[in-house]
Structures are given as C-alpha cells and as structure tokens.
Amino acid sequence: MSYFDQYLKANEAYVALHGTAHLPLPPRMRVAILTCMDSRLHVAQALGLALGDAHILRNAGGRVTEDMIRSLAISQQLMGTREIVVLHHTDCGAERLTNEGFAKQLNDTLGVDVGEMDFLPFSDIVKSVKEDIAKLKASPLIPDDIIISGAIYDVDTGKMNPVSYP
Numbered sequence: 001m002s003y004f005d006q007y008l009k010a011n012e013a014y015v016a017l018h019g020t021a022h023l024p025l026p027p028r029m030r031v032a033i034l035t036c037m038d039s040r041l042h043v044a045q046a047l048g049l050a051l052g053d054a055h056i057l058r059n060a061g062g063r064v065t066e067d068m069i070r071s072l073a074i075s076q077q078l079m080g081t082r083e084i085v086v087l088h089h090t091d092c093g094a095e096r097l098t099n100e101g102f103a104k105q106l107n108d109t110l111g112v113d114v115g116e117m118d119f120l121p122f123s124d125i126v127k128s129v130k131e132d133i134a135k136l137k138a139s140p141l142i143p144d145d146i147i148i149s150g151a152i153y154d155v156d157t158g159k160m161n162p163v164s165y166p
C-alpha cells in the first residue's frame, strides 16, 4: 500500500486553497537554500517562506555536491538568485554513517560494490557547514559576490542557529 492515493486526495484540498495566481519563475527573495532531505525540517515553515520566495535544494545531509552546484548555477544565472543559505541540522542521518560501513551494507543487501564512493558523511556539524561554504566559495561557477550564510537547524526545538564563517 503506497501513500500516493492519500496524497492525491490531500492535494484536492490544497488546490482549493492555492487558487490560480501565477507567480513569476525567479524566486522573489533571490535566495537558494541548500539543506538536508530530513523529514523533520519543514524549510518553508521554519524560515517563514511563502510560495515563490526561494529555491530549496535538498539532498542527504544538505551537502554541496556536483549536482548542487549544477542547480545553483541554474538558480543564479537563469533565475537571478544572489544569496545561498547552507542549512544543516542536528541529529542528521549523515552523522550516523561511514563510507566504509555504508558501502558494506550496500554490498550485503544489494550485492553492489560501490568502491570508494563518498556518501559525504560528517561527524562535526559546524565543520560540515563550514566545509560546504568553503566548497561553494571555491567553485568557479559561484561568483564571488554571492552572499553565503550557514546555519544549523535544531530538530528538537525548531531553532536555526547561525554558523559564523570562516
């Protein structure tokens, strides 16, 4: 049993609330928020975002990857965003894995050898935010005048705590 039918039903109610207003494609705040896929982090609610306000880019850990850079380049060059917020969070799943351990698990359960694949785990959450900001700053695809901030979201309290850089 999948949740898909439930989602379709919930969406009917949402459509009634949404109406047919057409928002512009570029985000109103000209910001891209880079964060984790964690289900306890409701980005729009936590940061006070409305529809059309910001790009929200998510992956496991909220880490800066090649595909995040790809999305940020499109966000900035085609849709005019000028600011990035790197938002990691407490109790992240990425803190609970190691490359070696997860590679072994994949081999055991799926029979796939992923070799030296980096799943971007981290053990120090402040350091992971700083590392990702450093990666953004080092990327030739992210212009120097882009404003970059970092923060840690506390999944127990909902509070967003800034991380100073460097």
Ligand SMILES: [Zn+2]
Pocket: 036, 037, 038, 060, 061, 062, 089, 091, 092, 093, 094
């Ligand atoms: Zn996470």
